Amino acid sequence: MQIKNSAVSMIIDASDQKELEEIKLQFLGRSGKLTLTLKEITKIPAEKRAIVGQLANEVKRVIEESIESKLSSLISYFSSQRKQNIDVTAPGIKPGIGHLHPMTQVLHDVIDIFKGIGFQVADGPEIETDYYNFTALNMPPNAPSRDTQATLYLDTKNSNAQPGQILLRTQTSNMQVRTMEKIKPPVRVIVPGKVYRVDDVDASHGFEFWQLEGFCIDKNVRLTDLFGTIDYVLKKVYGEKTKIKFATTNFGFVEPGVDTYMECTVCKGKGCNFCKQSGWSEIMPAGMVHPNVLKAAGYDSQKVSGFAFCIGLSRLVTLRYQMDDLRLLTNPDLRILEQF
């Protein structure tokens, strides 16, 4: 018993691992106190040996356990000591990786969302004919609706094209008839890409920007499907609480025509320069595909119907990150890119 008490008290007082090792040797080692005690067990009368033996083993167990627990507490003590020697509040060292452009990040998110509802992704020409960009979309030459899309025309010198015939597409809608004339319904397609307009450059306009066209043609596609699809996609991108409203508008290639407004994320609906103080951002013209467009694609408008929409992708990106200027997207400043 004496041995046990003195051992335990020494163990508790031990201040490091080395000391503990010495204590262990002192008691449990080959010439340790307990070992020696046990060796003398033969001197004890046989009838008491069992009890003494049991006692000795008990003492051995207690000493071992005490050493174990002291050891682990010492280890954790020392490791915490070690932690105190470095300033863990200093910033971490980040791995050297680059940044994907916010446009790419949003585009891939949007593509994923549309893939989830059965849309495939297509890509089409930016250098386009007047036919696919306008005429096939029920916007014949001299249609006043063309006025809203001032067009960049390509120089036709040394070519067989007539001046005014080849242009830089003003809308990704150029892919509607191009795609539809090659396949039969059902069709569900999105087309992201660059478009061009003659426009003054300001915070919310540019001469070169991104759109994402989408269309869905099938038997019995309804206006409510258009509303539902837009609502689903915008809420996936911006969150369930996103405020969306629809309004009537006119584009040659849709009837009925729909415009989509989303509460401005820059000012949270209060009104700012980006949303022209309206609190809403026009983001997505859409509508039911005009019978003349279906006809141009070779479809029978009495048998199939469809909707089309065109997301202002550049605007979608800026709204997502509360960027107040479209020009930030084409500015290659790493101080901007590193934020994404």
Next chain:
Amino acid sequence: MIVPLSWLKEYVDITLTPKELGEKLTEVGLGCEKIIKTKDDVIFELEITPNRPDCLSIIGVAREIAAIENKKIKFPQLPNILKTQKPLPLIVKTDSKINPRFTGIIISGIKVGESPKWLKEKLEKMNQRPINNIVDITNYVMLELGNPIHAFDYDKIIGNIMTVSQTKGGEKFESVDGIAYRLPKDAVVISDKEKIIDLCGIKGGKNSGTYKETKTIFIRVPVEIPNLIRKSSQALGLRSDASSIFERGVNAGGTIDALKRTTDLVLELAGGKIASNPYDLKEINFKPWKLKLRKDRLNQILGINIPLKKTIDILESLNLSPVHLPGEQRRHLDDARKGGRIECTIPTYRNDLKIEEDLIEEVARIYGYNNFPKTMPKGVIPTVQVPYFKDYALDEKVKNILKASEFSEIYTYSLIGDKDLTENNIDPEKILRVDNPVSRDFEYLRPTLKINLLKAFIQNKSNFEKINLFELGKVYSGKSLDEAKEIYYLSGITNNKNFFEVKGLLEKIFEDLGIKENSTKYIEILNDGIFFEINYSELIKDFNPNKTFKPLPKYPPIVEDLSIITEGDVKTSDLISEIKNQSPLVVDVSLLDQFENSRTFHIVYQDKNKNLTGEEVAKIREKILKSLQSKFHVKLKE
């Protein structure tokens, strides 16, 4: 279009607040951009879409509000124009091909002067400058009813003749506001015996306008051909309120009412008397037309069943005189006919309503887009690969490798300037060009991504020491449009990686795409960095996603390093392939180290069928050395 609330209220009772009205107008298609509260009024600024020239008038907007509020329009009965016994002479020669309708009248004995206060105030609210009572009346009636009107000084029409014709081009014309123009070819004009007195549908002539001394006027309310007005207006860079209306399509059935209204006001405010019978030259009668709407078709396109009564009410509120013709009840008829059809009579001011879908929109927009439920398309998901398919997942894969290698992505303009080209020794003559660029800095379509990457690189130098940038975007090739091609390039620039790091990065991309390709040829060493450019469209044609698992070797490899000394120009790639060629048991060779003329190769020997012995390896090593010595004159390093 500017619309004062006070003026609207003359024609329709409004119960909505200005804010509610603005929101509702936007919903039905008259985008309300601003609501301005003034001392005594509320001014709405509406964006009118090109299909609704009727809403470029107060009455047109009031009609929309009447439909929203389900109220009737209040408009005073217009008095009929009295016949005159002694008409003044005026011969009108016109051609309905260039001037479909020519309505007019002569009023004599008028007194030109200042307009009354109410009229001046109305015009001022519309941002119009009052001029004199006659001009103000014509402007007022145009704003009110949407039919442009022009008043000529009758006494200045030489020879009492008005001839409508088209210009040959180059004719001189001075507009009523004193600006001289050279007219383009095919502009529609009115001439008297001597000169052009009117540029139809756009501006009146200075030589025949209404001034203080004017005693007799001819009032003309025309219908013009939209395309002709549009072309002349564009060619001259001259737009007026009138031309905006004409080029979108004026209310062809409204000229008589506009003439009545104008005449009535002239007689009231300027005195005088009617001095001719009304002129109304036209070849066709501009009458309302019929348009049918199948009720079942309406339900099918909209996705909801708007009750028949509600549908009729909406069409009625739009003044489309709906008449329901019940569907036939016989059982075998197709669905589209069961709900019957609604026959509408379209007033001439709604020339945007031409097909059934237009009526569907009318019902939907007044019902309110925001009152519709939302559904998802029900049909089957297409399984055939769409034409023009693009695999964005592949782009993402490539971009992620670049990102992991410290590169940041940029998006730049496709349009560049001629200076950008010449500075990079590219002949602008051979580059696709825009005819009407927004500025000279954005005139050409880029033939490479290098120009913008270099600019981006320089731009970032002031803030960053280490710069790694890339872009995956289109370049445009072809000397002329006949050969024009759009090709995706993948290009990058870095001052933070050496040649071998860039080479390794490209090798990694190729490897991940399953493409066997030499990356060296894509890399260019610049003075202060490394640039690479790959024809990405071409490259990914060889994309091979297939990977085959190779079982792990059962027997351990023997690995050794071989140091050699070379003389002269010996390519590492040649040495590696020579080593590999010596035995199929050499499974991998890599360059471990290189210093001056010595190179150390790391060689892995392995037999997949058994344990290799030292003797076997020694034989191969011997063979390697021999062949390297004989082919490249290398020596084993001591």
